[in-house]
Amino acid sequence: MLDKIDRVIAAAPVIPVVTVRGAEDAVPLARALAAGGLPAVEVTLRTPGALAALEAIAKNVPEAIAGAGTVLSTGQAKAAADAGAAFLVSPGATDDLIAGIRAVDIPWLPGAATASEVMRLREAGFFRQKFFPAEQAGGAAMLKGWGAPLPDIVFCPTGGITAANAQDYLSLPNVGCVGGSWVAPAKLIAEKDWAAIEKLAKAAAALRR
Incomplete structure (x- = not known):
């Protein structure tokens, strides 16, 4: 399983974190x-249409690696798996969720925000973790x-990551990639300005690590 999550982390320096209402x-x-x-994309499970959006990407965009974010329960994890998720992301971890x-x-x-949380996940066998909320933590x-x-431990810091500070994280040897929403802002999604989003993605993909 470690090699599979490493492939997601290695896909690009940035995993876009997106919130969409549906497949359209x-x-x-x-x-x-x-x-x-930026092939890997984290679809947050924060809207009623999130699972449909995830399934649509998994079925119709073979060049993408569709993942589910904000996974808080076993039920959500199973639903995301059924929708075709290639990976899952959570803001934290509980015994039940593990x-x-x-x-x-x-x-x-x-997700982990303290050394104790990182160590607990390490003991459970998770050597790739989300550092969240990165800037606040x-x-x-x-x-x-x-x-x-x-x-x-290799981290994917998420939370407050922007084009201005992403390189600060990516320059660290224990950071494999970062997660952020700046490459797909809600305004551009609402305007369906896919060309502008592609331009932002190109700039993010060019970041060094």
């Missing part, structure tokens, strides 16, 4: 992001501090 916007959005060099994710057997980035400086005592 999801497919052209995913195509624009992939065309810009057991449920293992049962679903899909690559997962569980200490930012790039926090991850730099964890590098020496926790050298085998």
